[in-house]
Amino acid sequence: xxxILDTISSWPWWAWVLIVLALVAIRDVFFQKxxxxxxxxxxxxxxxxxxxxxxxxxxxxxVANNREELPFNRIERGWIxxxxxxxxxxxxxxxxRDIYEHQHIFVxxxxxxxxxxxxxPNITDxxxxxxxxxxxLHSKRRKPxxxxxxxxxxxxxxxxxxxxxVESLNKGVKIADAYHNTGEGGLSPxxxxxxxxxxxxxxxxxxxxxxxxxxxxxxxxxxxxxxxxVKAIEVKLSQGAKPGKGGVLPGKKITKEIAKIRGVxxxxxxxxxxxxxxxxxxxELVDFIEAIAEATGLPVGIKAAIGKLDQWEELANIMISTGxxxxxxxxxxxxxxxxxxxxxxxxxxxxxxxxGFSDLYKLFKNKGLTxxxxxxGSGKLGFPAKAAMAFAMGADCINVAREAMxxxxxxxxxxxxxxxxxxGVATQSKWLQNGIDPTLKSVRLxxxxxxxxxxxxEITHAAGYEHPCQFKMEDIELNVDDHxxxxxxxxxxxxxxxxxxxxxxxDLKECVYLxxxxxxxxx
Ligand SMILES: Cc1cc2nc3c(=O)[nH]c(=O)nc-3n(C[C@H](O)[C@H](O)[C@H](O)COP(=O)(O)O)c2cc1C
Numbered sequence: 001x002x003x004i005l006d007t008i009s010s011w012p013w014w015a016w017v018l019i020v021l022a023l024v025a026i027r028d029v030f031f032q033k034x035x036x037x038x039x040x041x042x043x044x045x046x047x048x049x050x051x052x053x054x055x056x057x058x059x060x061x062x063v064a065n066n067r068e069e070l071p072f073n074r075i076e077r078g079w080i081x082x083x084x085x086x087x088x089x090x091x092x093x094x095x096x097r098d099i100y101e102h103q104h105i106f107v108x109x110x111x112x113x114x115x116x117x118x119x120x121p122n123i124t125d126x127x128x129x130x131x132x133x134x135x136x137l138h139s140k141r142r143k144p145x146x147x148x149x150x151x152x153x154x155x156x157x158x159x160x161x162x163x164x165x166v167e168s169l170n171k172g173v174k175i176a177d178a179y180h181n182t183g184e185g186g187l188s189p190x191x192x193x194x195x196x197x198x199x200x201x202x203x204x205x206x207x208x209x210x211x212x213x214x215x216x217x218x219x220x221x222x223x224x225x226x227x228x229x230v231k232a233i234e235v236k237l238s239q240g241a242k243p244g245k246g247g248v249l250p251g252k253k254i255t256k257e258i259a260k261i262r263g264v265x266x267x268x269x270x271x272x273x274x275x276x277x278x279x280x281x282x283x284e285l286v287d288f289i290e291a292i293a294e295a296t297g298l299p300v301g302i303k304a305a306i307g308k309l310d311q312w313e314e315l316a317n318i319m320i321s322t323g324x325x326x327x328x329x330x331x332x333x334x335x336x337x338x339x340x341x342x343x344x345x346x347x348x349x350x351x352x353x354x355x356g357f358s359d360l361y362k363l364f365k366n367k368g369l370t371x372x373x374x375x376x377g378s379g380k381l382g383f384p385a386k387a388a389m390a391f392a393m394g395a396d397c398i399n400v401a402r403e404a405m406x407x408x409x410x411x412x413x414x415x416x417x418x419x420x421x422x423x424g425v426a427t428q429s430k431w432l433q434n435g436i437d438p439t440l441k442s443v444r445l446x447x448x449x450x451x452x453x454x455x456x457x458e459i460t461h462a463a464g465y466e467h468p469c470q471f472k473m474e475d476i477e478l479n480v481d482d483h484x485x486x487x488x489x490x491x492x493x494x495x496x497x498x499x500x501x502x503x504x505x506x507d508l509k510e511c512v513y514l515x516x517x518x519x520x521x522x523x
Contacts, residue, residue, distance in 0.1 A: 157185025177516025333379020
């Protein structure tokens with residue numbers, strides 16, 4: 001025995017390396033059946049898998065140019081990070097973009113910019129930019145709501161995001177006077193840190209479901225009564241990344257906490273079907289909206305990605321004939337994000353924001369309904385010039401999801417579906433999310449929102465207006481093709497935006513329905 005041990009211990013280090021490699025080669029060739037490459041090219045085949053796994057990071061850090069990556073390129077991410085940290089977010093020497101590229105946005109500036117009077121609210125607060133419309137005012141809901149910020153946090157549930165991330169977002173919207181959409185996972189304690197909340201639910205009715213998984217009006221009423229910071233309710237019909245796709249929340253992800261918040265059983269798979277059980281056609285949807293608005297007093301809206309228009313037309317006709325219907329419509333673009341979706345859906349099902357929104361707005365405009373509806377846009381719109389374009393097309397508010405995630409530290413690792421998010425934003429791993437300090441990150445979100453609003457206000461002034469709601473279609477041009485390099489929005493999308501009733505930002509500031517820290521006198 002000693003002789004054997006002595007012989008083994010006298011082997012040089014490279015002999016050990018050879019032995020390990022030989023064992024790996026034997027395993028590759030004879031014992032594993034999963035990977036053809038490592039079977040056919042033992043040992044070196046592993047390099048391919050390793051390179052494939054580190055490829056995205058290598059490209060992101062070393063190879064991709066500043067404007068190349070998707071969904072958000074380095075310049076876009078850098079602008080969000082710098083804005084969130086209140087660092088210098090300017091660029092020197094001029095644009096590095098090819099401003100002749102397809103879909104490039106131009107804002108037509110006025111000869112002389114809009115001039116603020118001495119007592120204008122934007123003299124004291126350069127970031128004050130509330131929504132020009134009030135949700136639920138037209139339908140005489142008991143508690144109308146004017147969002148105090150035109151940029152807000154889009155639907156992302158506790159479950160897809162970590163507790164620390166949700167807490168950071170909620171504390172952040174409180175500082176920025178914006179609202180926080182709960183996403184489908186119910187209202188968690190992390191959504192309850194003082195920011196305005198829009199309660200959102202989908203076909204799983206999480207947080208407002210009965211024992212059979214159906215919608216419970218009783219629970220809806222109680223949720224609103226217990227949580228006065230809930231300012232509006234959003235019924236999710238679809239989202240851009242996966243319209244018409246249901247989902248399963250695996251039992252192993254359902255912890256005691258998630259089970260309590262969502263109103264489901266611990267450890268048991270939960271199905272979110274593609275369809276709602278509370279309604280099955282457009283008239284029933286309208287009745288459902290009215291029933292919730294009546295029971296809670298809150299404005300009620302819908303969120304959807306746009307494709308076919310026939311059912312939207314039916315909705316518009318019902319709205320005309322009955323005077324009922326949604327108080328707001330959140331239009332999500334096909335480029336929208338998700339915690340998890342099959343690429344076939346994320347890449348192909350539903351229209352990109354500009355096409356979907358223009359189709360929908362045109363339809364409601366032709367029916368004379370735009371004044372009644374607050375139009376919300378989402379789908380990579382969290383940049384001032386993009387937002388200016390959205391406002392010129394008829395949007396009244398912008399919702400941001402991934403841009404908000406980036407402001408609190410997301411590095412676009414694109415692994416939200418694996419529970420291994422390295423920044424702790426989109427994971428339930430306690431270890432990974434421990435790196436997030438909600439107090440610091442909330443300030444980052446708020447700072448991003450404020451910088452965004454400030455730059456959008458400045459662009460608006462450059463175009464000669466006081467508020468982005470005054471943007472008209474012809475104020476923005478897009479590069480559309482080679483012969484006619486740019487066309488105004490009205491000639492590109494073939495409609496004119498209705499003018500939004502607006503009498504000055506001071507009037508918005510004095511509005512009794514204004515959200516955020518601005519205490520409405522009526523409530
Ligand atoms: C992690 C994550 C979770 C999301 N969860 C929901 C959800 O629960 N319900 C929903 O309607 N949309 C959900 N979305 C879509 C966003 O609300 C938003 O509509 C979309 O990402 C477009 O906005 P963005 O381009 O600013 O990210 C989610 C998106 C992300 C990235």
